[in-house]
Amino acid sequence: MSPPPVTPVSARFTRTPLVVRKERQQAAVRLVLLAMAVLMVLPLLAIISHLIIQAWPALSWEFLVDVPRRGMTEGGIWPALVGTVYLVVISLAVSAPIGVLAAIYLNEYARDNWFTRAINLAVISLAGVPSIVHALFGLGAFVYAARFGYSILAASLTLAIMTLPVIIASTREALAAVPAAFREACWNVGATRWQTIRAIVLPNSISGILTGVILQVSRAAGETAPILFTGAVFFKAVQRGDLFPYRLTDQCMALSMHLYTVSTQVPNVREAIPWATAVVLLGAVLAVNAAAIALRVWLRNRKRW
Amino acid sequence: MDASTPKIAVQDLSLAYGGTEVIHGITFDVRPNEILGIIGPARSGKTSLLRCLNRTIDFVAGTRVTGEIRIDGADIRAVRDVHALRRTIGMVAPLPVGLPLSIYDNVAFAPRCAGLTRRAELDPLVERCLRQAALWDEVKDRLDNLGTALSGGQQQRLTIARALSHQPEILCLDEFSIAIDPVTTMRIEDVLRELRREITIILVTNLTHQARRLTDRTMFLWNGRIIELDRSEVIFSDQPSRKETLEYVNGIFG
Ligand SMILES: Nc1ncnc2c1ncn2[C@@H]1O[C@H](COP(=O)(O)OP(=O)(O)OP(=O)(O)O)[C@@H](O)[C@H]1O
Ligand SMILES: [Mg+2]
Secondary structure (H helix, E strand, O other): OOOOOOOOHHHHOOOOHHHHHHHHHHHHHHHHHHHHHHHHHHHHHHHHHHHHHHHOOOOOHHHHHOOEEOOOOEEOOHHHHHHHHHHHHHHHHHHHHHHHHHHHHHHHHOOOOHHHHHHHHHHHHHHOOOHHHHHHHHHHHHHHHOOOOOOHHHHHHHHHHHHHHHHHHHHHHHHHOOOHHHHHHHHHOOOOHHHHHHHHHOOOOHHHHHHHHHHHHHHHHHOOHHHHOOOEOOOOOOOOOOOOOOOOOOOEOOHHHHHHHHHHHOOOOOOHHHHHHHHHHHHHHHHHHHHHHHHHHHHHHOOOO | OOOOOOOEEEEEEEEEEOOEEEEEEEEEEEOOOOEEEEEOOOOOOHHHHHHHHOOHHHHOOOEEEEEEEEEOOEEHHHOOOHHHHHHOEEEEOOOOOOOOOEHHHHHHHHHHHOOOOOHHHHHHHHHHHHHHOOOHHHHOOOOOOEHHHOOHHHHHHHHHHHHHHOOOOEEEEEOHHHHOOHHHHHHHHHHHHHHOOOOEEEEEOOOHHHHHHHOOEEEEEEOOEEEEEEEHHHHOOOOOOOHHHHHHHOOOOO
8 A cells, every 4th residue: 555645845835826815815805904994093183183273272271270251252161171070070979889789780690580681671771862861851850850950960960870871781791701610619619699799700800890980981071961951051150270169059060061152152252262172071081081091901911810 | 427327318309401401300329438429421410410519500590400409417408508508518610710819819718708817727728728639839839829820730729729628528529630630630539538538529520440440439320310320349340230331431332
């Protein structure tokens, strides 16, 4: 019996026409994908550069800490800036704990039955509700039914309802990324569910949970409709640079709302002011997102499996 | 407790996932301080049976367990503290799982969950468990390294150390040697022979040689039924009472 013929090595690794065609294909696909990636970045750069160029004359420290003057045609944005901080902090102080705890229940405790499925469905549907609907709900529920009136409280709670389902969804995702084998290993040695969650699940999902929450900061800061209906006003007289100008029952100014006002409602505004307001809003949002990314990277470097 | 009381008494145990029954009314005893081998082809219900013993099957949605399991005469469904029940059983899963904690914390986790927190008590316990799992010499200088950063075989031994850390009376090993080299396997087998003086061991294995070496009795489980349960000399001889056993042990099953 003769051995089977062996293809010489040189022949097995030559570039046949098929190989050449595959290489061309590779290059083409790569080029198209790269082009799309670049295309995606272009509008962002365009927006930012245009904004900054337009806003340049008005941008200054003064602009941040001064109050609007001369019927909002001049001056700064302090009351709106502080108002936005109030709204974001209070709304997340409500929605983050509730959302995270609810997600822990749904992911770690709830059995897969009709009740759980109904809650899941509700969460998903709520996440898809347009903000204007949340606005109407907030008006009915918090301003009128709960008698909070048009106030920071009512507006914050409306924003909280809006961000809640997204926080639940992102937290669940972070929890689900912790391998089930870890939980089983803990249960096998007699750990309770809560001991397992505290020792293993939470420490290893905290980066995802926090990122999800922080990303909702930008959403809460950017929305206009929910606060317009429930507690934001065009103008509110406030001391320049005052850190705590509002009470919970006050109405307040907010950046998103202020941008709308100075762009469309007030005549003869100094031209750079709306642009500068937009830059501050965008800058705040981007700063928060950057913080989220930094936090994620930092926590991921400590990732333990 | 007199010597004739079985350590574990399983009576007419059935288990269904969803609507599908996978264990069909099995009855057997495990005697104190014996090593009981369980052999059987894939999907015969070996792992599921172990999960019934420590009631981690409760975590799987849609399961139905009927029949009775008694440990030292006590019905495990009636125990007051299911976590204490799980601590009387050490469970070693087939795939190594190092928890994302330090090596020390991996072993100290279970005692801590049970309320033991003093370093003076934990330190010797951790050392003893790691020694028993034949891991101490390799990790004694880096106990604060991550358990997940160990090699697969080391993680498996870490799993064994963890299963011993809550001082179980029963140790269940589910194909523990899949990820371990033969030399280490032999060391752990020696440890098991040591341990049996104090505890009862259930050894699920597909290595018939291992079962033959270690076990007093062996149960052949097939499709959720016990085909044969007898002294290992009989099961692995050329004349077990069932011809399926002979065929399976000799690898001509099917
Ligand atoms: N979580 C589960 N949900 C549904 N069915 C399951 C589940 N776990 C196991 N089963 C089924 O139960 C049967 C027995 O599985 P089990 O894992 O107990 O077998 P095994 O004897 O351990 O197999 P192997 O030797 O492959 O580990 C199989 O038919 C399997 O499909
Ligand atoms: Mg198995």
